[in-house]
Amino acid sequence: MIDRQHLAILREVSRRGSVTAAAEKLNVTQSALSHTIAKFEERHGIKIWMKTGRGLRLTQAGEYLLTVAERVLPQMEHAQRVLTDFALGRRGALRVGMECHPCQRWLTRIATPYLTQWPDVDFDVRTAFRFDGIEALLGYEIDLLITPDPVETPELLFTPVFDYELVLMVHEAHPLAGQVRVQPQDLLDEELITVPVTLERLDIYTRFLVPANCRPRQHRTAETIDLMLQLVCAGRGVTVLPDWLLQEDASRLPIRALRLGDSGIQKSINLGVRRGEETTSYIDGFLKLARQRER
């Protein structure tokens, strides 16, 4: 079998012009190289080089093998460097899973500096998983999960990055607009707009409506946050979103934010990683950036 070693010897001998010099470079004795090639020749029934005078001359087979070496060795050496990058955590693929639809813009603000800081890291964002984000993280579909619903397990580690409150968004002309807070009963006659996930994953149900055994008059879904806000602006329903959305681009929209219940629904966005990987430098780098710009 042709081995990396044989190719390396051949290339080095060709470069330095002698077995002795090549041996020195490769940190073995001249004898070792001589033996190695002699054995190779014997195994393959072919001459690689011949002694001519005090030097060597490559045979045709040797010349050929040299071209192979010149082509293949650089590939392996590059792989070697990439592997070192992996070892130092400089390189990898950070597949980010998003379970928090409104966080898209926040993520964008993190991603920009991250990409320049870790140029060799593949960065990928996914929002659709086979099951939920936790499963995706456990199943190595993703490497980092952005979620408002952390589930501490022995395998996963979550770190909160910022807190927020879920509020009811209504049009400023809406009957409820004058209130500071709403109760579950207030929604009985409303059309509720949410992102398209199962009801068990909607806090407005699990922590607000269901405990009070209330349901909205109607429930519809919208794909994007923008669409949801537009629908609310058009008076086509009410929705539940993080409070900070109004403090940003939506601040000039004709929308009012109302607290849900007496104390509001308090949440926090968490970043989840597999336990043990939080020290991987390019993952740690992301966590650090996320903690810096909390919102």
Added chain:
Amino acid sequence: MIDRQHLAILREVSRRGSVTAAAEKLNVTQSALSHTIAKFEERHGIKIWMKTGRGLRLTQAGEYLLTVAERVLPQMEHAQRVLTDFALGRRGALRVGMECHPCQRWLTRIATPYLTQWPDVDFDVRTAFRFDGIEALLGYEIDLLITPDPVETPELLFTPVFDYELVLMVHEAHPLAGQVRVQPQDLLDEELITVPVTLERLDIYTRFLVPANCRPRQHRTAETIDLMLQLVCAGRGVTVLPDWLLQEDASRLPIRALRLGDSGIQKSINLGVRRGEETTSYIDGFLKLARQRER
């Protein structure tokens, strides 16, 4: 260092889905593979795979290394096959040296079937050497020499392929045209055209003129046989060429061929190879073809 072996293991494990199966295919124990990769991981400070359930999952580094394996291993395997071709003599480079200018056309007739018969052999023809053809053969500049002047040595082996006679070519209107043979003195007043080589390598000198201590009135050279014939046709001089040239394309030219001296200059074309290489199959193949079509 990344070694062929590591890549092979990774690829086989990926193909068969388990270390155990891969080990069987690679003719080692499962333990060996496990140890090998463990050592590799330790050396590089990196995980290649992780145990999950009863199977394995490649890490990112492992996935990367797998792509390297899929790319590099086929190259080495191809090199392996080529090397086998070399060993079996199916492949090589046949660098043919020509010391016989008029043989060009003869060589072409050999080359055509040869190229189809030995598709993997590089075929190259050289006519210019640093010194002479023998030196080129000894110095591995060429692998086969076509020459009318063989020099038997312990290192070289010559086989004659066909005999011919060197004749004087004159225009049919030339004063000598009526004779059957010419003597050295007949050339004293002629312009002699030869190929551009040293006089010692021209039989017309060494075997005809010099022994009789004669010289032509003038001596000029021409690069190609065609040009030499054209010059003779134009009555611009006489030349010395193999007799069979007239039996071919030159047969309808206004040229007469005269014997040189009483018994003529008899020659034969020889193929020379380095002793020991005559059994190399692609060289032997050429010799066989050459002997078949003698002219």
Added chain:
DNA sequence: CAATCATTATGATTCTCACTCATGAGTAAA
């Protein structure tokens, strides 16, 4: 033309490291 130098080849010896064996530990299937 010796004498010296510089190169590769080769035989004998040493020793490393890759492999095997035996077994443990974890997981999935029965």
Added chain:
DNA sequence: TTTACTCATGAGTGAGAATCATAATGATTG
């Protein structure tokens, strides 16, 4: 549970790779 199958791991062994010493051979030099 039990069984079956997987990979991991520690200890021991042997093949083969490296070394050392030296021969052989060709170049260089005074």
